Amino acid sequence: MRSYQAMLNNGETLPIIGMGTYSGENDRETTEKAIRTAIKMGYRHFDTAKIYGSELALGNALRRAIHDGLIEREDIHVTSKLWSSDHHDPVSALQQTLQRLGMEYIDMYLVHWPVALKAWVDYPVPAEEDFEELDMENTWSGMERCLEMGLCKSIGVSNFSSRKIEELIDFACVTPVVNQVEMHPMWRQRKLRSICGDYGIHVSAYSPLGGPGNAWGTTAVVDHPIIQSIAHKHNATPAQVALRWGLSQGSSVIVKSFNPRRMKENIGALDLTLDDWDLFEIEKMEERKIMRAEYLINDTTSPYKTIEELWDDEI
Incomplete structure (x- = not known):
């Protein structure tokens, strides 16, 4: 399997195709089997979260694969x-994550x-x-402490707008290595990619196909006539075209x-x-953010009273 890695601003590397492990309605056995299959196919980056409910299954699958000699710990990125x-x-949150994973460290938090x-x-x-009340300065200080303690190799953020990145940079001792955000041919994140590039922050794309299969997702990306036409031209699939577009922008x-x-x-x-020409055609596609997270908006307790405040008008 050829090595496809992005270099991060702290000298660590990141495999440019990762497997999301949100398990949803799947049981642990199904999740573990899918992860083991992915390892055999060459996947080396596995993305989880406390809220995904998949840390236990991911840890079990990876430890078993290491035990069986399929991979070495240093060859995978968690x-x-x-x-x-x-x-x-x-x-404490990361220590609990490590306990669920059965690991001494993770690669990125x-x-x-x-x-x-x-x-x-x-x-x-x-x-x-x-x-x-949100106190990002205190939160980020805790993230930096995770790094100092060796609980992780890199720290970063997810769902941060350009403005929120710049606000974080103002007080951060350690610059985030990654901003993981929604990005696909119908939500191209040009401004955010430019701002992150200014600070050497790698952009990692979640829902790079538009999130089909998720409650909030859509098939509009892979069903789009431009994506379909490019796929036909290259004897590829629409999903491959959408993913290759993201990779072509320097993102993972x-x-x-699990199929x-x-x-x-x-x-x-x-x-x-x-x-x-393919890239030129994709730039013509209408843009629409799919994961808007309106449930994080309210007039009384949320720091964000409008959707525009949450995304700082990048919506």
Whole structure:
């Protein structure tokens, strides 16, 4: 398997195609089997989070694969995320993540959202009374402490707008290595990629196919006539075209499927090359943010009273 890695601003590397492990309705056995299949196909980056409910399954699958000699620990990259109810103590939250994974460290720890919730909120859609005041300076200090303690090799953020990145840079001792955000041919993130590039922050794309199969997702990206036409031209699939577009922008992509045929198809995007005309055509596509997170907006307890405040008009 050829090595496809992005270099991060701290000298660490990141495999440019990652497997998302949100398990949803899947049981642990199904998740573990999918991860083992992915390892055999060549996936080396696995993306999880406390709120995904997949840390236990991911840890089991990776430890078994290491035990069986399929991979070495240093050959895989594990990303997890600080859930919004743990902003008060990132160190303890990461220690609990490591316990669930059965690992001594993870490769990357991300602040999942620029939102703080009360300690008991272990569900993704908070009620109005669940919010706490956000103190990102204190949160980021805790993230830096995780790094100092060797609990992770890199720290970063997720779902941060250009303005929120710049605000974080103002007080951060350690610059985030990654900003993981929604990005695909119908939500191209030009401004955000430029700002992150100014600070050497790598942009990692979640929902690079538009999130089909998720409650909030759509097939509009892979069904788009431009994507379909480019796929036909290259004898590729629409999913491969969408993923290759993200990679062509210098980003990594986190793609979620437990279906072996689709998993193989997705990693096949590494073998596709898009030409300048393809990229020009994709720039014509209408843009629409799919994951808007309106549930983080309210007039009383959330730090964000409007959707424009949450995304700082990048919406």
